[in-house]
Amino acid sequence: MINRVLIRIKVLQVVYAYYLKRSGDIKSAEKELIKSLQRSYDLYLYLLQLIVVLTDVEQKRLDALKYKYLPTEQELNPNTRFIDNKFAEQLRLNKTLVSFINNNGSVWSDDDMFLLRNLLKEILSSDIYKEYLQSPDVYESDKEFWRKIFKNIILKNEELEDLLQDKDIYWDSDFGVVATFVVKTIKSFNSENGEEQELLPMYKSNDDLQFAVTLLHKSILEHEETQNLIDKQIKNWDIDRIAQMDLYIMQTALSEIKNFPSIPVSVSLNEYIDLAHFYSTPNSSNFINGILDSIVNELKTTGVLFKS
Numbered sequence: 001m002i003n004r005v006l007i008r009i010k011v012l013q014v015v016y017a018y019y020l021k022r023s024g025d026i027k028s029a030e031k032e033l034i035k036s037l038q039r040s041y042d043l044y045l046y047l048l049q050l051i052v053v054l055t056d057v058e059q060k061r062l063d064a065l066k067y068k069y070l071p072t073e074q075e076l077n078p079n080t081r082f083i084d085n086k087f088a089e090q091l092r093l094n095k096t097l098v099s100f101i102n103n104n105g106s107v108w109s110d111d112d113m114f115l116l117r118n119l120l121k122e123i124l125s126s127d128i129y130k131e132y133l134q135s136p137d138v139y140e141s142d143k144e145f146w147r148k149i150f151k152n153i154i155l156k157n158e159e160l161e162d163l164l165q166d167k168d169i170y171w172d173s174d175f176g177v178v179a180t181f182v183v184k185t186i187k188s189f190n191s192e193n194g195e196e197q198e199l200l201p202m203y204k205s206n207d208d209l210q211f212a213v214t215l216l217h218k219s220i221l222e223h224e225e226t227q228n229l230i231d232k233q234i235k236n237w238d239i240d241r242i243a244q245m246d247l248y249i250m251q252t253a254l255s256e257i258k259n260f261p262s263i264p265v266s267v268s269l270n271e272y273i274d275l276a277h278f279y280s281t282p283n284s285s286n287f288i289n290g291i292l293d294s295i296v297n298e299l300k301t302t303g304v305l306f307k308s
Helices: 004-021 026-066 086-093 095-104 110-124 127-134 139-154 158-167 175-188 191-196 206-221 223-233 244-259 265-279 284-301
Strands: none
Touching (some): 026 095, 026 139, 095 191, 110 127, 110 139, 110 158, 127 139, 139 175, 265 284
């Protein structure tokens, strides 16, 4: 689940924090990176659990209506398609998810009820829900319903994103990326797998974790070397007007370009220019693109860099 895009984000954040503290050590930075990546995976599991939580919120709502004073016929006999969703029930019983929640507890609490009820209200008033009620009462319809809800409603809910950021500082920029993996996971479910259905592993392979740790180490240990390369290109710029984050983005990008032969230069450049859109100033992406392009050309000319 932890892909290279998320790894680059996390490494950049740790590099930034490392130099902000001015007293950090590389081992502590590595521990911080690994913890940050672990919390991203935790968020993935908690977002899957959200489907079960919302189902329970609706169950409680219907129960309360049924036992209120003078309930209507509709309240006594509500449509239970939402709470009887077969995909949600499979997820509730999923061994991996159940084990995680038993060992770590749930992130969802009674303090979140106002937001959860509003989110549920948005879901139940959506066209997706109306279409769902008209669809065949089969597992595939139940699964597709939640895939659409996650993609079109939950993933776009800014209040939910803010709530999660308040719950854990490591989730400050994770929501959008992690939620897309939840959508992919829902699509991969099969009713025949029951509670044994596999969820996405934290890492696709050990290479990804090694990439993360190596990139962090190189970004810190090669700081002086990469900074010299950058300084040569920005000598005519007012250094005080260059965003500090721009320097860290370029530093991390160059560490990747120089130390990972299997990753094309264009891939690295595009990834870090994209990061600049989100983490620096409006003009940073063009500035970073120009500087990195010049440095790459110099490294190729001097025989330091051979890959395309």
